[in-house]
Amino acid sequence: MTSTPASGRALIPALLLLLALAFWLALALGPLSLPLGDSLRALLRLAGLPLEGGDLAQAELIIGQIRLPRALLALVVGAVLALCGVAMQGLFRNPLADPGLVGVSSGAALGAALAIVGGALLGGPPAWLVPWLLSACAFAGGLGVTALVYRLGRRDGQTSVATMLLAGIALSALAGAGIGLFSYLADDATLRTLTFWNLGSLNGASYARLWPLLLVGCGVALWLPRRATALNALLLGESEARHLGFEVERLKRELVLCTALGVGAAVAAAGMIGFVGLVVPHLVRLLTGPDHRRLLPAAALAGASLLLLADLAARLLLAPAELPIGTLTALLGAPFFLYLLLRERF
Template sequence: MLLRSVPLKTSMLGLGATLVFVALFSITVGPMNISLADSAASLLQPNNDLAPHINLVIQEIRLPRTILCMLIGAILALCGAVMQGLFRNPLAEPGIIGVSAGAALGAALAIVLFSELSLQYPAFMNFAAVPVFAFLGGALTTLLVYKLGTGKFGTSVTIMLLAGVAISALSGAGIGFLNFIADDQMLRDLSLWSMGSLAGAKWSGILLAAVTLVGLFVVFYRQAMSLNALLLGESEAQHLGIPVQKLKRKLILLTAAGVGITVSLSGMIGFIGLVIPHLGRMLAGPDHRVLLPLSAVLGALLLTAADMFSRVVLAPAELPVGIVTAIIGAPFFLYLLFQQKGRIL
């Protein structure tokens, strides 16, 4: 209820300022101790007196990683908010219902099939093969879960969760088989994202993620009122003149595209799409005109903080960020499941 008692613009400005501060602090965190003043000087003064290796670490490693982290967090939170709105249940999330696993299997197939081209044509892998295969895997998984979980009486969250378990198991088996037959180069590529990692952030990936985030946000925000109507029920939304089935197909495919691209860039990072929209509804209510931008900011903030924690908790080693988000999200999911058990049994 915090944002309900404070003007929305003021709250969003406060969250935005917090995100900027966390992002700046994230640039200073890592095995090499670099002060906030030196980090700011490296970013703001092209002709500074800092050592070349400090500029290299800040500008080529930490800055791209932090930007990609914020973009990925925002995309996952947006996709989670839209999926929960479509299915009218806070348990719906791309990772839990198997969409992320399907996208990961598609990305793994692309890495293995096109591994020989990755060194000669890295742009082909970053912008074509891996994202396209990840999108196809995520889209097929989403459509399958939707078909299995939807009947004449509406959408069954129980069937969706069971289908997600089965699809995640099959995808895990497929990824395990690909790891078994992969050579050293394939294994190195697979290891960058198998447990979720932002260590391989590149400017080409940042461009792809930024375009994806802007495109998804524009389309999703235009459908905010339709998502609000869906909260009343599918029949009620149809009586209001909303083409429910067309809207579902459109948003499901766009959600799969967003999840597929994030998987191709950072691996499987779960629970952001589950925790953040629920937190946003707790703070500001279910109105998607507020929930969508709020989820994007909170998603970027949470994933950036989780990435910082992953870099310092076992320093100088690095804990995969997917493990950190799972530690945060799994207990939260159990809490939601306990709350919902009377409705889904």
């Protein structure tokens, strides 16, 4: 249906190599850097391979308990945000669209803020329940706001994308006011947690926090490629997609639900990390073309690599202090977004 630029044919193998390198560096480098060889051997030992030579007890402890869950969390969050960005850009048929346009990010942030502040006010849930409760509340908030946006966009049995966009902007502002109210009600310790969470951070990553996101991420990564052909048809327009035999209204509902699920889980795990869902799909589309059969896997790999490298920079730039990763992605993404706007204008 769509041609692929010659430069995009080798893009997925190149992105796989970049992802492997970024993951390796994320395990080896930090305030206490490890030799690259030792970090690789320690990882292989943690995987169960009986390697001989060298005392790797310290490396295994650092990687297994701190850096491996953090790197895996960055990998999954980046991939999910990029995939959801592709879904929203396909839905709106606009390469400058973002999951936040329909209020998913703001709704998820509101749900997570409710879990953080409400849990503290009620004495706090058991530690093992916190990651699942946070994910559930973030997903419920993202899904609730998105469902309301979708409902407001319905008219005469059809969904108006322009109305959804306007409703998303209004409800995002309302959700921001709700987060401000929770910040006002929070005590000092909870306010600090909520503030750093709103800035986006992978600090405190753990396997308990990773599992809910990993389950959701696998579901999103398996489901969206199955709708690649339908997304390609939607690029031609809704009427054309219907004539080709696709159920457009059902596809819209599925894309909105999938985005709410993915972004809600990502926000619950890592806080507000902006511009990944905007910048990554757009860059990948420039290289591989608009065919979603290639765009979706390439965007997932690029998003995972980008967030791994951004987290590595956040840990190293101000070491031993740590720069919030959401701040770093905004510093990189906002100028690029302005460049895209100027490029489209001129």
